[in-house]
Amino acid sequence: MILDSGSGQPGDTGPYLKPFPGPAPHQGTVYVVAGSSGWATFQVGRHPIMRTSLLRMGSLVLDVDGKRLDARFVRETGAIDDSFTIIKGGPPARMRITSLKLQEGFVVVTFKSAAGHRYVVEKATRMQNPDWSPASEEITATDATTVWSDIAGPGDDCFYRVIEHR
Numbered sequence: 001m002i003l004d005s006g007s008g009q010p011g012d013t014g015p016y017l018k019p020f021p022g023p024a025p026h027q028g029t030v031y032v033v034a035g036s037s038g039w040a041t042f043q044v045g046r047h048p049i050m051r052t053s054l055l056r057m058g059s060l061v062l063d064v065d066g067k068r069l070d071a072r073f074v075r076e077t078g079a080i081d082d083s084f085t086i087i088k089g090g091p092p093a094r095m096r097i098t099s100l101k102l103q104e105g106f107v108v109v110t111f112k113s114a115a116g117h118r119y120v121v122e123k124a125t126r127m128q129n130p131d132w133s134p135a136s137e138e139i140t141a142t143d144a145t146t147v148w149s150d151i152a153g154p155g156d157d158c159f160y161r162v163i164e165h166r
Helices: none
Strands: 016-018 058-065 068-075 080-088 097-103 106-112 118-124 145-151 159-165
Touching (some): 106 159
């Protein structure tokens, strides 16, 4: 079960949040495989649950400050190729669009969500007196980050928002 399929990056989909400050079972685990500090040899396939897979030399650096953990994959050049943050005991993330992209003819909307809550993506063709209409069916979130996509029509200039159904 995935609790948050986001990146864990504060500037992207937001940090991973663990609601309780102490040890608590079934509140999430982040697995990191960092076996390339001395030699980047080969890579066969990719596990479907892996968000990022890099075939590069580097090391995992962990910084812990109170209830915050920052993890960074630091290259031999000093460049940071990947990172994530975990915050324990923080408030739940507020619902918001974290990313809106046009990719290969699709509109891709990524937003913070709560598992089991229901959402609808709406679109409008203008911002002054917007004509909001449903762009999606009702979406039931399965984790803390939800991704919705739709075919972008040629010349479609639209504005998007996500509404939570109560």
